[in-house]
Amino acid sequence: MNVFAKTIGFSLGLTLVFTSVTQLLPQVEGEAPVERKVDLGSLTMDDFVAMGEDLFMNKGTCTLCHKPAPLGRAPDIQGMDMVSISAKRLADERYQGEAKDAAGYILESMLEPSKFVVAGWGKKGSNDTVSPMPHIDKPPIQLSAMEIDAVIAYLQAKDGNEVTVSLPSPEAAAEVAAAAPAAGGAAPAPAVTAEEALGKYACSSCHAMDSEDVLVGPGLGTIGARLSEAGIRQSIVDPAAVIVEGFPPAMPPDFAEKMTVKELQMIVTFLAEKK
Structure with missing residues (x-):
């Protein structure tokens, strides 16, 4: 009887230990979306640049590929002065686009990435004529025009260059705030499929x-x-x-x-x- 009681006591104690440990582990499922509120109607350029950096790191998924070698699957644009780099690429004889300045080149590279493919970074088998980069304004990333401008502002400002894109008008900002929760409302809810x-x-x-x-x-x-x-x-x-x-x-x-x-x-x- 004494052995049986000790066995039951040990089992119960072990159960309590495991229960306590599981309560200490992070619980991922069921977390409520985090509120990200931005007053788009009173944006300063510093705010706009910060928004661009956040989009670059998160919703834009840019850092999935644009990272230092050997991990990167695209040029490490965070480690480059994109304004000076843009000038060199616009002058490259392989350039097929229509941009005239750094802002235009960065915009074009997001909307039509195959207009200029950096040597060595093209889709396999394409001889650097087709970019593997998705069109950032289309699903699944689907940045709005205002969000794309914010990313351009960040890429210009991060190296101390002049930001040449304009802040969104109050009307445009209000329209984006109403249509795109990620820009000024709740974070995306958990997927259901x-x-x-x-x-x-x-x-x-x-x-x-x-x-x-x-x-x-x-x-x-x-x-x-x-x-x-x-x-x-x-x-x-x-x-x-x-x-x-x-x-x-x-x-x-x-x-x-x-x-x-x-x-x-x-x-x-x-x-x-x-x-």
Whole structure:
């Protein structure tokens, strides 16, 4: 009887320990969207530049590819003076665009990235004639004209250059505030479908979802035939664990931390069914 009581006591104690530990772990699922309020009607240029930096780092998903070598899959534009670099690219004989100045070149590079592809950074097999960069004004990133101007302002200002884009008019700012919650309202709500989650985290900006075509990263058209659900989950949660041959470790290590538990599971299940 004494042995039995000790066994029960030990089991209960162990259960309490595990329960306490799980309460200390971060709980991702069910977090409420964070409010990001910006008074667009009274923006200063400093505010506009700060907005551009935030868009560059977050919604624009620019840092997924634009980062220092060897991790980057695109030029490290944060480490470059984009105004002077733009002048050199406008003078390059391979330039096919219509821009006349730095602001125009940066704008063009976001809206029509294949107008000029930096040598060595083109889509594989294109001989640097096709850019792997998505059109930033179209889904899934879909920055507004005002947000694009803010990014240009940031890229000009970060190296001490004059900002040549104009602040949005109060009318334009009010229109964007009403139409785009990310610019002045609540952060995006948790996705409810796998397709919505893939769009929210701009997965298709780097991976072809319905083929094996190489964009920035490998195509995922038949990923379920190559990896189990556990393998797919690991590639998202710990992308450096297994690196596909021929690709640098460009995927952010904290990518999964931005997702809710449900969003991550929906993406894993969706990709596992692609065979």
